[in-house]
Amino acid sequence: MKLTGGYTEEMRKSIDNVNKTRSKRLDEVCAHMTMKERDEVLKNYHPDYKVDVKRALAYGQNKGDIVPVEVADVLESYPLINPDDIDLSKIDYDVGVLIIGAGGAGTAAAIWAHYSGIPVDDILVSSKLRHGDANTVMAQGGIQAADRPEDSPLIHYLDAIGGGHFDNIPELAKALVNDGPEIIKWHKDLGVMYDLTEEGNFMVLSGGGTSRFRMHSAKDYTGLEIFRVIRDEYRNLEIPTLEFTPAIELLTDETGRVTGAILYHLETKQYFVVRAKTTIMATGGFGRLHVAGFPTTNHYGATMDGVLLAYRTGAKLRNLESTQFHPTGAAYPEQIVGLLITEKVRGLGAQVIGRNGEQVCYPLEPRDVEASAIIRCCSSTDNYIETPTGMRGVWLDSPLIEEIRGKGTIDKNLAAMDRMLQRFGIDMTVDPVLVYPTLHYQNGGVLHDEWCHSSVPGLLIAGEVSGGVHGKNRLMGNSLLEVNVFGRRAGIQAAKEIKKAKVGKLTLDHVKKTVETMDALKLKEKRYGPMLLPEYRSEIVRDRLVQLYESSL
C-alpha cells in the first residue's frame, strides 16, 4: 500500500477537502448544541444509553443497578484465593495506614498522611506495577483550578455539575473545586513547571464544557510532570513502598470494619498479610475492561480491582452505569488505535471535520456529547473516513492550530502528540489526525463523602476508583484535580482516624460470604477476580496454555 505522509491515497483525497475549507473555517466555528440537541445525540449514540451492552448486577448492595456487562462480569466473580489457605495469625506488616494504589491519588495520600503527622514507618503503599504506572502520568491536557480573577470556585462548580448531568454529589463537587487553587499552590511549592505566559500568569485554556479559561498545563505532559514531582517528593520522604504487589483482598474484623489487606507479589508469588488501622483505596479505573468493545487510553493495570475488593466488603457503589469515552482517540494508524489525542488539541483551536471537509460539531462540547456526535457521524452518515483496516473516524484539523496561533505552537504545546504521530509517519502540523472515541475514564465507582469515607468503616476512597465526584460525566482537567484533592484529603483524614481506630481480629469472612453468594448465583461461567492484568496473548498461544505447577503444590 502506498502511503504519502503516512496516509493512503483515499485518505489524501479527503484531506484535500479539509485543506480547502481551512481558511474559511478560521473564523467560522460551528455553533454550540442546545440542551435538547445534546440530549438527543446522547440518547441515540452514546454507548451508555445502549441496553444491549449492559445488565443488572445480580447481588450485593447495588443489586439491580444496570452496569456494563464487563463491569458486572468483574463484580460477579469468585475470589482468587481460598480464604482457608491464608494464615492470618502471621502478620507481615502492621501499620497505621495502608494505601492501595500508587498513582496520583495514592502518592498524594501518602505524602499528606505524613505531612499530617503519621511517621513514614507507619505508612505502607502497595503498587500493582511500578510506582506511578497509572493513568495519572498519561493525563496530557491539564488540570482545572479556578484561581484567576475572572473565574471563581462557584463557576467551576456550575461547570462540573452541568457537565455531570446534575448527578454529582454536591458536597464532593464543592470539595473538588474549592481545593483547586490550594493544590496548584502545593504543586508550585514542590516545583511543578506549570506553563506561564510572558506576563507571568498561568497559561490557561478552555476545555470541553468549561466556561472559563481554567486549564493549567505543563505542555502536553501535564500529568507526567505533576506526578514525577510528587513522586520525587515522596521518595525524599522515604515512604515504604511495595511494587508489583497488588492487593487481592481486603481484610475485615468481626464488626465488618476494613482492617488491612492481603497483598500478592506478582513476581515471587508470595502473599503478605497487612494489618492497618485505616486503608485507603486508590487503585484507579477500568479502561482495560474494554467496555462495549472499545479500545482504551488507559494504562496496563486499569482493571477495576479496587471497586471489586471494596464491593466484597459491603461498600456501596455509584454511577457505574456511566463510562467516559474520550471523543478523540487515535483511529489511525492501526498501531496506536485508541491512544489519546488530548483535548488540548481542540482547546488550542483544532476542529472536528468530516470527509467532505465541513465541521461535524462544535469542537468543545462536554466529552460525552462530543463523542456521541462523532459516533453519529461515523454510523448514520457517510461523512466518515475509513482506514485500510476498516476503522471509521473523522478528522481533527490540527494544522488549523498554527493558522490561529502561529507556527511553532504545536511543537511548543503538543510535544507528546507530535512525537507519537511522527513515530508513525504523520506530521500533525501539516496534516489532520484521524480520530474516533476511545474508552477513557471510569465516571463512577466506590461511593464516598467529602473526607473520603466509604460506607464501610476503616476504608477511605480516593481517585478514579471513586464515584460521585463527576456524576455521569467528568470534564477535562477534573481528574488530575480529583486525584490530588481527594488523595490529599484521604491522607489528612487517615492521620485523624488512626488515633481512635480499634482493629479487631483479622478475618476473611466477607470473602467466604462472596464464595457462598457466587455459588448461589449459579453462574454459567466461573470467573475469578480481581483481574490484576488484562490478557493480550494471541489466541494461538492461549489455546496451548498448560498450567504445570499449581496442582503439584
Added chain:
Amino acid sequence: MSKAKTESKNTKKETTGNVKIYIMGSAYEVPATLTIMKAMEYAGYKFTRGSGCRAGFCGACSTVYRKEGDFRIYTALACQTMVEDGMVLTQLPFVPADKPTYDINNLTPSANTILRFYPEVARCLSCNACSKVCPQDIQVMDYIQFSLQGQIDKAAEESFDCVSCGLCAIRCPAEIPQYHVAELARRLYGKYLMIAPSYLDERIKEIIDGKYEDGFKELMALSKEKLEERYKNRDKE
C-alpha cells in the same frame, strides 16, 4: 542463536505479512504491523514488568535491540516502535540508579546544588552516548552540561519530555543518572524560577476566609430545574 537469512536491512518490508524477530534470542514469526510490545504478546509473553502506560509516557518498556548484520545498538520504547524483520531484542526490566534525598525547600537553583547531590555530573565526557540512546530524542548531554554550568532553566526545559526510562544512565561511561539530575533541575526551576502569579494566593485566601460559602449554599439548595437554568445561562469567557 540461529540466524535466518533476511532481506537487506535498509529496505523496509511491506507493511503486510509476517516478519521474524528474536525475543531474548528465540525466533518468532509475528505480523509486521505490530509494535514491539504487541508482537511480544502475540508471541505469548504476558507482561508483568515491561508494560506500563502503553502510550509512550511512562518509560516502563525501554527496549534494546540490534539488527542482524548490523553492529549498532538501538533503543526504543516497545509500545511506540514497530517491529522490523531481523530485530534481536530484549527489555530492560529495571534501572538501578541512586537517587539522593533532599529537602527542596532548603536549596538554591545553582550548579552547586546539582553538584552537591550529583558530583558525578562533573565526570561527563561529552561523548553524547546519552543523547543518542534517548527514545524521546532529548539532547541529554546538553542538559547535563547546562546543569553543570548552573543554567537551571535550560536544563529543565531541555529535559522536560523525559519519561525516566533510564536508558541514558545505563549507557553513560561517566555513570551519571541523568534522569534523576533532570528531575532535580526541573524542580529547582519550577519552584524558584517560575514564580506563580499573585492572584493564586489571593484566591486561596478568599476561599479560606469563606468568601464563596454563601454562594455554595445557594447553589447547593437549588432544585435541579433551577440549577439547569443557571447552568444554561452562565456566561462564557
